[in-house]
Amino acid sequence: MLINCAAYEDGKKLADLPISSIREYVSRPGCFVWVALKDPESSDLEALQGEFHLHPLAVEDATHGHQRPKLEEYGDMLFCVLHVLEMDELGNLEVGEVDIFVGPNYVLSVRSKSRIGFLNVRERCEQEPHLLKNGAGFVLYALMDAVVDRYFAIVHRLEGELEQIEDRIFTERGTARANIEALYALKRKLVTVNHAAVPLLEAIAHLYGGRVPQVCMHIQEYFRDVYDHLERIVKITDSVRDMLTTAIQVNLAIISLEDSAVSKRLAAYAALFAVPTMIAGIYGMNFEHMPELKSEFGYPLSLTAMVVLDIVLYWRFRRARWL
Incomplete structure (x- = not known):
């Protein structure tokens, strides 16, 4: 399903476009097109593959989904896979996916199995024309930054869950099995966050150090900022995981003491x-x-x-x- 399709030039929005008009704007110097799709059909991607000349391997990955977070370079095109983490009302962690194709004159984002969209990212970019002048590379940064910032809310909520379980360990009796089950459920969530965050560290490092892709030139400091945020998230999850391991050991020790x-x-x-x-x-x-x-x-x-x-x-x- 098409969410949005618009053309931008010199940091300003030119117009909302139908798919059929993309070629006209892509061929204009200094102009790029930003297309957003949600749970698309294979025919939708095939149509845009012809418009943007996307690499078939990247299109295949986006079509099938379930990809590991990664960043791949195909000529002057970048293909980025991000995991979108969302917490439902029951506290279950849901994993969505965003596949981003970035070229010199286009950005195509494909969102799958995710309830929360990125309209706020588009609004943010349009309100900062001096940064949007950097073109498709800045849009890639804005999308990455939005995804990574959502990880903070998830991690802080997991920290809160661990504190609640720790309180139950020391204040309630007869719930040892329930505490163990809750701790292992929390551990699975932390592993999910790690699987989303850790692979991105190496991927984003290529966007601000060493041979930086042309589309990301002049905005390396922004990608370094995303890397710093991601590194903080990984450190927090490692810290919570260590505390969780200690909580499991304490809970088992309390069970042994009660049995004794x-x-x-x-x-x-x-x-x-x-x-x-x-x-x-x-x-x-x-x-x-x-x-x-x-x-x-x-x-x-x-x-x-x-x-x-x-x-x-x-x-x-x-x-x-x-x-």
Whole structure:
């Protein structure tokens, strides 16, 4: 589906275009066309492939989707794949994809499986004509910057989830399994963020250092800024992942401590029952010559001994915090 198609020259928007008029503006010096598609059919990409002379391998990747974040160079054309991360109302992490074709006189963005669009990016670019003068390269930067900035919101929300789980670990009882499940679910989300961010570090590094593609010349500092943001995101996710690993170990240690406390409590109660059982067992052997067997006070004395010994044991167990 076509979202937008417009021509720009000298940092200013010339007009909104139908697909059939793209060739007229692409051939004009100093002019570039910006086309945005959402979940397109293969026929839509084939039509634009002819207009922009896109490389067939890049078009094939965009058609099939499910690509790893990357940046590839085909002659004077750049093909960039970005993962778009979105959090739904239930806290589940959804992964979309944006494929961007960038040439000297065109930008084609193809958005798949993503609810949030990039109209705000287009508005931002149009409000900064002095930067939009740099052409298609600046549009590539603006799209990359928008995608990477969305990662910050996701990472901060994951940090909040970890803090909530940590609070439950130390304040609630009987939820150890639920805490472990929540921690592993959080770990999967962090892995998803890492899979989206880490491959882009190397890709974006090629846009501001070494042999910079022609379309990105004169705006290398902007791509370096995106690289810095992405590096911060990776460091935050690594830090959260380390804290998560520690939280899992603490949760397991608490489970072990609780099991040990239960074992001690059961052993203490078993000892309290064992003493009367031992005394009763001895006097239940019915030997003829046993002390106090025929005494009038034998029965109350044995009961008293049982109670006194149990009281002493109970006091000792309480001091040792077994009970």
